[in-house]
Amino acid sequence: MFRESEKQLTAGQKLARGVCRHLNHLNFASLTEFVPTRGLRADVMAIGPKGEFWIIECKSGRADFNSDHKWQGYLEWCDRFFWAVDTDFPLELLPAETGLFLADSHDAEIIRTGKEMPLAATRRKSLSLKFARTAANKLQGILDPGVTALRVL
Numbered sequence: 103m104f105r106e107s108e109k110q111l112t113a114g115q116k117l118a119r120g121v122c123r124h125l126n127h128l129n130f131a132s133l134t135e136f137v138p139t140r141g142l143r144a145d146v147m148a149i150g151p152k153g154e155f156w157i158i159e160c161k162s163g164r165a166d167f168n169s170d171h172k173w174q175g176y177l178e179w180c181d182r183f184f185w186a187v188d189t190d191f192p193l194e195l196l197p198a199e200t201g202l203f204l205a206d207s208h209d210a211e212i213i214r215t216g217k218e219m220p221l222a223a224t225r226r227k228s229l230s231l232k233f234a235r236t237a238a239n240k241l242q243g244i245l246d247p248g249v250t251a252l253r254v255l
Contacts, residue, residue, distance in 0.1 A: 113162035116207035118146050121158050124210035138179040143178045158184040165194050
């Protein structure tokens, strides 16, 4: 299997890796760079053991956070929304009603969960299908890299 060297990862990718590792310990399955709908790309999207969806946006610093003007658009695509930042991030920038992970490239810790905003059943069903298909396609692309060029979209 292909493993990315830590030196090749951006600061945001390192945070995402730590978050995904922590989510795995919580029995969540996660995908990075998941597109719930056109125009949005979540750094981490995770589905929990009860079918709950979490979106985690990874921010490497003040400038990265200040340039993110789309984060509120994610709220209608998850049951809980979180930020993932490192220990040097100015936490006062983050909205208090959102969840928070402190993370590095090896692990993460949930500092607060934020409020729950349950998805409508129809949205949950369509999102579950898209999550499953995306995960299967990513796995197939890893196992057979040439197959993605053959896929009909």
